[in-house]
Amino acid sequence: MAQKENNNLKPERIFSVGQYIEAVNIALDRFKVKITGEVTEVKVAASGHCYFTLKDKDANNALDCIIWKYNYGICGVKLEEGLEVILSGKGRLYNVSGRFSFVADTVELKGEGALKRAYEQLKNKLEAEGVFVEERKKPLPEYPQDIGVITSKHGAVINDLLTNLGQFGFKIKIVDSRVEGQEAISDLLGAVKQFKKQKIDVLVIMRGGGSLESLQAFNNEMLVRAIVD
Known part of the structure; x- marks a missing residue:
């Protein structure tokens, strides 16, 4: 060939x-x-x-x-x-x-200026729609047992979580996802959709710290709406 x-x-x-x-x-x-x-x-x-x-x-x-x-x-x-x-x-x-x-x-x-403007525009838009009002927020259970986690399995963050919570008997379900760059958005959306079909008490979406550029995937309208809905 x-x-x-x-x-x-x-x-x-x-x-x-x-x-x-x-x-x-x-x-x-x-x-x-x-x-x-x-x-x-x-x-x-x-x-x-x-x-x-x-x-x-x-x-x-x-x-x-x-x-x-x-x-x-x-x-x-x-x-x-x-x-x-x-x-x-x-x-x-x-x-x-x-x-x-x-x-x-x-x-x-x-550029940080463009990122900040986009963040504020999205935040204002969602606030005007009432997305963040208290009435729309689901109450957290007093004693959650089944915890869903969306993050990268290769980062230090997941090890910290398992070290601190794993020893107390919580049932932790993890979906691996990229957490940086625009390519991460489809992963995060897919993971949220996956957890909506499962029985969990709390869903945690997390990554380590980072610049505004690194956090772009989390400041995404489709992701916010997927979580809210």
């Missing part, structure tokens, strides 16, 4: 347009990267997919980008003109147009 692939890539091989585009996409698919820049020309289609351009702030370099509806929905970032972001994804060359685009899986805000 390896020999055949090498033969296909020999300089003397003549590609059709379709074959060349396919070969380029195979190569691009191997490399998931992160890129940063300033957002311009944002357009959200009727389908919910978001199309935009990412450019270097102080140069003329620009890249057409797209993030599909589902990923745009869970990223928690509303793309706007002039916003500085970090994208994670892969390049793609399209057959019909021959156009190159960067297909983003995740979007992260860049």
